[in-house]
Amino acid sequence: LFYRGNADLNTLHIINIVGTRHATPYGQDICTRFLADLSVLCPNILIVSGLAYGIDIHAHRAALQNHFKTIGVLAHGLDRIYPAEHRKTAVSMLEQGGLLTEFTSVTNPYRQNFVKRNLIVAGMSDATVVIESAAKGGALITAELAESYHRDCFAFPGRCNDEYSIGCNNLIRKNQAVLITSAEDLVKGMGWESSPKTEKTVQRELFPDLSEEEERIVKRLGKMPEGLQINTLVIDTNIPVNRMSALLFELEMKGVIRALAGGVYRLIM
Template sequence: MTDNEEEQIYSIALTMVPGIGHIGAKRLVEGMKSATDVFRYRKELSERIPGVNERISAALDCPSLIARAEQELGFLQKNRIQCLTYYDEAYPSRLRECEDAPVVLFFKGNADLNALHILNMVGTRHATDYGTQLCATFLRDLKALCPDVLVVSGLAYGIDINAHRSALDNGLATVGVLAHGLDRIYPSLHRKTAVDMLDRGGLLTEFLVGTTPDKHNFVSRNRIVAGMCDATIVIESAAKGGSLITAELAESYHRDCFAFPGRVTDEYSKGCNQLIRDNKASLLLSAEDFVQTMGWNVASCVEKTVNVQRDLFPDLSGEEQRIVDILAQRGNLQINTLVVETDIPVHKMNAILFELEMKGVVRVLAGGMYQLLI
């Protein structure tokens, strides 16, 4: 067994240990730097990680769960499914910064989960012609403006499946985040689209084989949809619904959220209108508006070839200079893009950007964009 396989087995087993949960599992892995060492040094956890008690150490003595994890890994290998552990290079780095990020994910497909531009499109399961047309038009126009964007949704009825199909129709990669294991597709009516997505995108889940699409799993799934993306776009939503939960999660993760408005009398525009009214989502009218707000205008970024030399800012640290260099090459960028490009954790990035603001090197624009001042 390789070290990587061992880490995969212990990561899977950790998700099954009762009483730990997403936040607890992440804290353990970050504290010990690997799931393998969480189990290997379980008797020393209380000494190494503040707040860990003997009950958790005892719960980690679980040979039956490790055997179940070995069985799961066998299924993954047989079906050519990637097992992405927490520190795996292919693990979504944006998601890793979220407090309740899963310590392991399962992925089948060919998409880059750390692509430069990632958005999710969510909405009601009862999409109207208005919502369906918005999906098609928005992604058609977005393709022309930002052809490398990755579109994420939940493969559900309504807006989700329309977002996936519109992405495929326009040659965009698209990933479906599932509320069950990869031994099934739910709803089964979407199987053909799911298969098509494997060639241009993929399917992602945190759930083990045999997990059924129970109601509470969809709420858990939504945090991955929100956390792995730069922005959430709500197309249509009633006054209550899963897409509003995704929007709230996006806000809690400090990600941008947008909503298309609708007529005040339309049931499936009420949720979007409320988000806009309550300043929980920016009003969205077009792909061009979205790209400009996010700073994703690739053409203008390519044209900008400003070169900033280190001696212009002699008092910059190495990490500060990396940020300056990227802003010089790419133009205005959002914090999540800078996190991906520099591999600097988001909490540390916030502090560095604040220092750069104080030094007069960068400034914040509308939409959370950072502009280099030269």
């Protein structure tokens, strides 16, 4: 991959925002309000999109306006910007995010490159958010890729007879995306609610009936109020993944932890 910018691509929370290139005032308003509200609830999220017309560019600009870092994943080399009228936004993103591509310089934005670009958009994100889509389109491809990667997908609904809401409504109807109507819905769905800064590490006496392995898991989760994914817990506690799955199930049954979207587990305080 080729990258220019200053954003940490390994940041804790990453979402992509995708949608139709023919964004309506409804979709633009949703995008604007969504990112404005998200900046209050979870300001450290990295926002990813494809720098294309419509929802993509609106998401990048709203992200910049609300002080998010934002990454544009390109369907061409870093030596050019397509479409050219988005160059000013792209330059701003280099100072507040970055540009990422798998294509070498002098590569033109061929049609097939956009599908390849979507692989990166979906793959680098914890969640995909679809804001407006016709019955067919690149945003739906990104949503399908997110599902294949076992990543979370969310969609804003629209009126049943609106051309550019059909795709979102279908994702929701087929249970391929979770219906959301606000930034709060996303944050709760991902388990990214802010925890009080005064929260203390969980003490052993709070859960006296735990095994030594369970205590190791609880102790680790107690230091991460936002929760951890199972793979991280396996590495941090040195407990094999098969054993970890069984232990997490037992802890959930005991009411000690809670399973969240994205394969994240969080301590119940």
